[in-house]
Amino acid sequence: DGGITQSPKYLFRKEGQNVTLSCEQNLNHDAMYWYRQDPGQGLRLIYYSQIVNDFQKGDIAEGYSVSREKKESFPLTVTSAQKNPTAFYLCASRDQGYGYTFGSGTRLTVV
């Protein structure tokens, strides 16, 4: 995955359940991001982190939470407060002034 690994590839969530998506990078990038992509749509920013123990809300943060305890890891939790979580979730990392490296994505479906 070019140095950034997302797991699982597919995830099914029941109503009222919290689920956590994993994102790990070995590129030594400071910044990490989570994007949501709905079918046929663009990329919408959920959360981003520029440094360990710090993160900021993106455009659609409601119903999601993150943590950044290690530089390499930026997990995303989709909480029960997110009423329409079915989507393709992309994690990315980058160094300032350069382009993103994206993970291969997690496809989340509500069952």
Add this chain to the structure above:
Amino acid sequence: GENVEQHPSTLSVQEGDSAVIKCTYSDSASNYFPWYKQELGKRPQLIIDIRSNVGEKKDQRIAVTLNKTAKHFSLHITETQPEDSAVYFCAAAPGGFKTIFGAGTRLFVKA
């Protein structure tokens, strides 16, 4: 606010023809302009980028031009092939760790 407009949303060309995708950005502080290609069900991948101190950059069949005065930048693909069919996203980065994406262009190359 900060915005990147991308046109057209869909583009269909005959194999061997050229394709042009155009973007306009609003934040004059933007100094880095990457382009990403996303094939169906896959992650976006960086294909070319340009910085604000350069007017044009070329890499084999793809090229990007930048007009800072007009806040326009464009992707040019020559001698298109069926494997060029994908969604293309432009983006503008105004410095720091922030990036603004365009809505995407779906390119179809007909054999």
